[in-house]
Amino acid sequence: MEKAFTFFLLTLLLLMANSAMTHTNVTTDQLTLLSLKSQIISGPFHFLNESWSPAASVCHWVGVTCGSRHQRVMSLNLSKMALKGRIPREFGNLSFLVSLDLGSNNFHENLPQEMTRLRRLKFLDLSFNSFRGAIPSWFGILHRLQVINIRNNSFTGSIPYSFFNISTLETLNLNFNSIEGKIPKVIGSLINLRELNLRGNMLIGSIPLSLSNASRLDTLDITFNSLQGNIPEGIGNLHNLKLLGIQDNQLTGSIPFTIFNISRIEVIAFRGNSLSGYLPNGLCNGLPILKGLYLSENKLRGHMPTSLSNCSQLQILSLSENEFDGPIHSEIGSLTNLQVLGLGTNHFTGMFHLINISTIVSYYLRILFYYTLIAGIIPQEIENLVNLVELGVEKNQITGSVPISIFNISSLQILSLA
Numbered sequence: 001m002e003k004a005f006t007f008f009l010l011t012l013l014l015l016m017a018n019s020a021m022t023h024t025n026v027t028t029d030q031l032t033l034l035s036l037k038s039q040i041i042s043g044p045f046h047f048l049n050e051s052w053s054p055a056a057s058v059c060h061w062v063g064v065t066c067g068s069r070h071q072r073v074m075s076l077n078l079s080k081m082a083l084k085g086r087i088p089r090e091f092g093n094l095s096f097l098v099s100l101d102l103g104s105n106n107f108h109e110n111l112p113q114e115m116t117r118l119r120r121l122k123f124l125d126l127s128f129n130s131f132r133g134a135i136p137s138w139f140g141i142l143h144r145l146q147v148i149n150i151r152n153n154s155f156t157g158s159i160p161y162s163f164f165n166i167s168t169l170e171t172l173n174l175n176f177n178s179i180e181g182k183i184p185k186v187i188g189s190l191i192n193l194r195e196l197n198l199r200g201n202m203l204i205g206s207i208p209l210s211l212s213n214a215s216r217l218d219t220l221d222i223t224f225n226s227l228q229g230n231i232p233e234g235i236g237n238l239h240n241l242k243l244l245g246i247q248d249n250q251l252t253g254s255i256p257f258t259i260f261n262i263s264r265i266e267v268i269a270f271r272g273n274s275l276s277g278y279l280p281n282g283l284c285n286g287l288p289i290l291k292g293l294y295l296s297e298n299k300l301r302g303h304m305p306t307s308l309s310n311c312s313q314l315q316i317l318s319l320s321e322n323e324f325d326g327p328i329h330s331e332i333g334s335l336t337n338l339q340v341l342g343l344g345t346n347h348f349t350g351m352f353h354l355i356n357i358s359t360i361v362s363y364y365l366r367i368l369f370y371y372t373l374i375a376g377i378i379p380q381e382i383e384n385l386v387n388l389v390e391l392g393v394e395k396n397q398i399t400g401s402v403p404i405s406i407f408n409i410s411s412l413q414i415l416s417l418a
């Protein structure tokens with residue numbers, strides 16, 4: 001019933017859009033932008049006052065680009081101009097508009113429905129503004145859209161099904177809004193999708209299995225939502241993934257090992273879920289360019305993978321607050337790009353290894369060994385860690401005296417030995 005109504009509404013909008021699209025020319029474009037200017041109530045008015053003057057051709061106004069053939073406004077870029085105001089209904093008259101970038105301003109209120117007339121629109125960036133209201137389902141009418149970026153606004157409601165009719169869509173960035181409901185299963189039909197950013201919303205339900213059909217995805221970020229259930233095995237089919245971020249949800253079950261076969265992946269960010277099970281020993285053998293492995297605050301157990309030295313580009317290794325046990329492999333010392341090593345609050349045992357990565361010059365190295373059961377002494381060579389900022393080895397069985405050389409590390413700010 002609801003779907004039928006939405007379809008009816010969309011069809012109606014489509015008809016309205018068609019009838020209104022007929023007689024526009026460059027004069028219409030100029031009047032439209034003058035009406036936008038009249039809605040801008042604050043900002044550095046001087047540039048609009050000087051540049052957006054009826055005396056000059058609209059094609060020469062700041063932020064405006066016209067098509068060379070038809071001399072109509074094709075692109076409008078007013079990003080980062082500290083403009084405050086709203087988009088007027090007349091905006092729908094810019095019928096030749098292909099690219100609209102209003103990012104990083106203070107535009108507010110709802111988007112006018114007349115924007116459905118922007119049938120040539122391919123690029124839409126409204127990020128970092130204060131737009132509100134339900135995410136418009138009429139975006140779905142704009143069949144040529146490749147980029148929808150509305151991050152950091154106050155949009156509400158659920159992700160409209162009509163989005164999944166935009167087969168050209170490559171980027172969908174809805175980060176940091178107040179979007180609720182489930183991630184629709186039909187998302188897998190967006191076969192051109194490269195970036196899906198849903199971070200910082202109120203999404204529930206599970207990660208749809210169909211996502212594994214969106215095989216061009218290189219960025220999948222659903223961090224900071226309330227998603228539940230398992231990570232579907234099919235995610236491992238997304239061979240182009242560079243970033244897989246599912247942090248701070250309520251996901252359970254074990255990590256499908258197929259994920260550790262995505263050879264292009266650079267960041268695996270799974271912190272703050274309830275993931276259980278083991279890590280495969282060969283974890284790093286299929287991940288040659290991994291830079292960040294964030295697994296802290298889960299329920300993972302077993303030993304540290306023996307293959308870690310093969311993640312040679314690793315900068316961040318965060319295993320804290322899990323149930324790992326066994327020794328800390330000294331091979332970590334061969335990870336010469338490491339900046340952050342978080343192993344605390346686990347059940348690691350064995351000797352304190354000096355993670356001797358003195359080659360790092362321009363990065364901080366943070367070692368957080370909190371609450372593990374490590375014995376031995378802190379060796380004199382600790383002074384080689386010339387970029388060390390924080391050393392925490394509290395609640396262990398470390399003995400002996402603190403080598404005085406530690407005070408030669410000028411970057412050290414936090415030393416926790418309790």
Ligand SMILES: *[C@@H]1O[C@H](CO)[C@@H](O)[C@H](O)[C@H]1NC(C)=O
Nearest residue numbers: 022023024025026027028029
């Ligand atoms: C645009 O159309 C209006 C009437 O619809 C006309 O008065 C005006 O001269 C036209 N402008 C150009 C530049 O053709």
Ligand SMILES: *[C@@H]1O[C@H](CO)[C@@H](O)[C@H](O)[C@H]1NC(C)=O
Nearest residue numbers: 043044045046047048049050
């Ligand atoms: C720009 O125009 C507005 C409205 O006409 C006026 O209030 C404002 O003082 C002008 N600002 C500058 C810097 O010229």
Ligand SMILES: *[C@@H]1O[C@H](CO)[C@@H](O)[C@H](O)[C@H]1NC(C)=O
Nearest residue numbers: 077078079099100101123125
């Ligand atoms: C708009 O302008 C800004 C700053 O000049 C630029 O960074 C941005 O890429 C432009 N947007 C588009 C869509 O070209």
Ligand SMILES: *[C@@H]1O[C@H](CO)[C@@H](O)[C@H](O)[C@H]1NC(C)=O
Nearest residue numbers: 020023024028089090093114
């Ligand atoms: C421009 O838009 C307004 C409001 O949507 C509409 O009333 C008007 O007819 C449009 N003008 C042209 C020339 O299309």
Ligand SMILES: *[C@@H]1O[C@H](CO)[C@@H](O)[C@H](O)[C@H]1NC(C)=O
Nearest residue numbers: 128151152153175176177200
């Ligand atoms: C985007 O929103 C998030 C969450 O509210 C906030 O932490 C972040 O600072 C915002 N980004 C910008 C550039 O405003």
Ligand SMILES: *[C@@H]1O[C@H](CO)[C@@H](O)[C@H](O)[C@H]1NC(C)=O
Nearest residue numbers: 007010140161162163164165
């Ligand atoms: C998608 O487009 C098809 C054909 O144009 C239409 O039948 C269908 O209702 C649309 N779906 C949505 C959710 O808009």
Ligand SMILES: *[C@@H]1O[C@H](CO)[C@@H](O)[C@H](O)[C@H]1NC(C)=O
Nearest residue numbers: 188208209210211212213234
């Ligand atoms: C992936 O797409 C194929 C072909 O359209 C379809 O048969 C299959 O059910 C889809 N898989 C999922 C998990 O949705």
Ligand SMILES: *[C@@H]1O[C@H](CO)[C@@H](O)[C@H](O)[C@H]1NC(C)=O
Nearest residue numbers: 236256257258259260261286
């Ligand atoms: C990873 O890829 C290798 C080589 O393609 C294959 O032999 C292995 O079975 C894969 N492992 C997983 C867990 O998918």
Ligand SMILES: *[C@@H]1O[C@H](CO)[C@@H](O)[C@H](O)[C@H]1NC(C)=O
Nearest residue numbers: 281282285306307308309310
């Ligand atoms: C590192 O990778 C190589 C090549 O895949 C493999 O032969 C070697 O066993 C791996 N090392 C470890 C410690 O797993």
Ligand SMILES: *[C@@H]1O[C@H](CO)[C@@H](O)[C@H](O)[C@H]1NC(C)=O
Nearest residue numbers: 354356357358359379381384
């Ligand atoms: C630590 O690294 C430095 C520089 O690479 C090297 O000179 C030193 O022998 C190493 N110390 C240990 C204990 O491996």
Ligand SMILES: *[C@@H]1O[C@H](CO)[C@@H](O)[C@H](O)[C@H]1NC(C)=O
Nearest residue numbers: 383403404405406407408409
């Ligand atoms: C600290 O560095 C100075 C200068 O490099 C050196 O002379 C001194 O022996 C070092 N102190 C310790 C305790 O290692």
